[in-house]
Amino acid sequence: MKIAIVGAAGRMGQMLVKLAKDTALEVISKIDIAEGYDKEWADEVEGVIDFSFHTAVPAAIKKAAEKGIAYVIGTTGLTAEEQAVVNEAAKKIPVIQSGNYSLGVNLLLGLVKKAAEILGPEYDIEITEMHHKHKKDAPSGTALMLAKSAAQGRDISESFVYGRKGETGERPVGEIAIHALRGGSVIGDHTVMFAGDLERIELTHKAQGREAFAAGALKALEWAKGKNPGIYTMRDVLGL
Numbered sequence: 001m002k003i004a005i006v007g008a009a010g011r012m013g014q015m016l017v018k019l020a021k022d023t024a025l026e027v028i029s030k031i032d033i034a035e036g037y038d039k040e041w042a043d044e045v046e047g048v049i050d051f052s053f054h055t056a057v058p059a060a061i062k063k064a065a066e067k068g069i070a071y072v073i074g075t076t077g078l079t080a081e082e083q084a085v086v087n088e089a090a091k092k093i094p095v096i097q098s099g100n101y102s103l104g105v106n107l108l109l110g111l112v113k114k115a116a117e118i119l120g121p122e123y124d125i126e127i128t129e130m131h132h133k134h135k136k137d138a139p140s141g142t143a144l145m146l147a148k149s150a151a152q153g154r155d156i157s158e159s160f161v162y163g164r165k166g167e168t169g170e171r172p173v174g175e176i177a178i179h180a181l182r183g184g185s186v187i188g189d190h191t192v193m194f195a196g197d198l199e200r201i202e203l204t205h206k207a208q209g210r211e212a213f214a215a216g217a218l219k220a221l222e223w224a225k226g227k228n229p230g231i232y233t234m235r236d237v238l239g240l
Contacts, residue, residue, distance in 0.1 A: 001225060004029035004041035006060050007052030012074060015214040016049055023218055031060075045069060047221045054078045054137070058085040065089035070224035072217050073097040076141030087231065094227035098234040099141020101216030105190070106234050108205050109149045112192050115201065116153025121174050123194040123201070125150050130181035130189045138180035146192050147176050 001024060007013045008030035020027045029041035032052075041048065048064050050057060051074040062085065064071045073086065076099050089095060100106070116125065127150075129143040139162065151158045154174065161177040188207040193200060207213070216234060223237045 001046050001222065002026050002028045002042075002044045003047045003049065003221060004031055004038075004045045006031040006041075006048060006050040006056065007075070008032045009034035009037055010051060012051040012210060012214060012217075015210045016051070016217060019211065019214050020218055023222070025218055025222065047225060048072065049217050049221055050075055051217070054082055058082050061086055061089045061095070065092040068093060070094045070221060070227070071096070072221045072224065074101060074213070074217050076144075077137030090229060090231045092229050094224045094229060095231050096220040096224050096234070096237065097231055098220075099143075099145045100188075100213065101220060101234050102205075102207065102212040103216065103238065104205050104212070105142055105145075106238055106240055108190070108192075108203060109145060109235065110240060111203055112146050113149040113153040115192075115194060115203065116150040119194050119196070119201070121154065123196045124171060125154075125176045126193045126195065127176070127178045128181065128189075128191050128193070129178070130183070130186050132185050132187065133182050135182060138182070139178045140180065140188070140190070142188065142190055143178050143180070146190060147178055150176055150192065 003025050005013050005016050005027055008017060009032035017027050029038045029045055031038050031041055047070040049072045050060055054075050054077045057075055061071055071093055127143050127146055129140045131140060147160050148158055156174055161175055163179055191202055191204040193202045220234060220237045
């Protein structure tokens with residue numbers, strides 16, 4: 001399968017190009033605004049993996065939809081308008097969209113949902129995430145996925161608090177809060193805390209390398225080939 005990597009000059013883009021050499025996927029177009037990279041993908045491209053900046057996603061996925069090729073989105077921080085373009089493209093092509101492509105994180109999503117359901121509202125939910133100082137969006141896509149899983153487990157609306165400042169008053173029952181930390185070279189740490197009056201449960205995932213994310217994205221594109229149009233998640237790819 002001949003593929004294009006959008007955002008090929010970035011950390012994830014370089015890792016994708018490296019790992020693809022050991023798969024059935026052949027990278028024939030490396031797309032990036034950086035000098036020395038392709039500005040358009042070749043006509044032979046059969047699938048695309050996008051880890052670019054969110055503003056670049058709409059134009060690229062529109063082109064993929066026109067050509068009828070599968071698309072994997074690892075880019076996070078899309079605006080509502082940008083997501084609407086993705087949703088429209090998914091009417092024509094299979095789109096895999098996930099804030100995290102690692103097996104561990106996708107297992108964690110299920111654990112968080114189950115824990116939220118079992119523990120109930122007397123356990124307050126706080127989510128922290130930490131990434132390297134170069135990450136441009138906050139909170140991370142993974143943190144948002146974890147918050148949504150917790151909300152589904154509690155069967156409550158997805159209305160989250162992002163950090164706190166000033167006179168906030170007493171913590172409301174049922175609140176789900178997300179806190180973003182940035183610094184150093186941290187690849188990605190996520191913790192979901194269930195804090196009760198008598199005990200505290202913490203579910204944590206720490207990425208030791210970008211290989212897990214890149215390998216998952218490559219696996220997702222292989223899985224997407226031949227699938228019906230629509231938006232799929234990494235949990236669909238893994239059968240979770």
